[in-house]
Amino acid sequence: MTAKIMLLLFGTGLLIATSWAHEVPEDAEIHFMEPKDGAILSNPVRVRMSVEGFGVAPVGENKHKAGHHHLLIDVDNPPLEGPVPADEHHLHFDGGEQTAEIDLPPGEHSLQLLLGDEEHETFYPPLLSKRIRIVVTN
Secondary structure (H helix, E strand, O other), rough: HHHHHHHHHHHHHHHHHHHHHOOOOOOOOOEEEEOOOEEEEOOOOOEEEEEEEOEEOOOOOOOEEEEEEEEOOOOOOOOOOOOOOOOEEEEEEOOOOOOOOOOOOOOEEEEEEEEEEEOOOOOOOOOOOEEEEEEEEO
16 A cells, blocks of 8 residues: 555544534533523522533543533524634533523523534534523613
């Protein structure tokens, strides 16, 4: 076998391995256990997140077999390419947390979950929850 053919086969193997590394099972899903869509709440808002069919772990553990939650607050277009930003609209739960208490200004808010890998990038297919809406009274 020539070096050129071996390099081509080796390169193909790397592409396959890389694509498998960030794929999640087709039946995996992410959702809110709390709050419920349409809830009227006061601060602090308790958020309980769940993943089924895939793992949740702190950043750096169980690479490619688990991810960590990102809570998207009042975000119209989820960041599906590149790393998820870290700001007041994109909260990272790097420690593998599945429960949080957050303070939000009074008014209506949208919440959505996005599971990210150890580099805060989206898996394929994206594990993205249904967007819910809540109202915070204080």
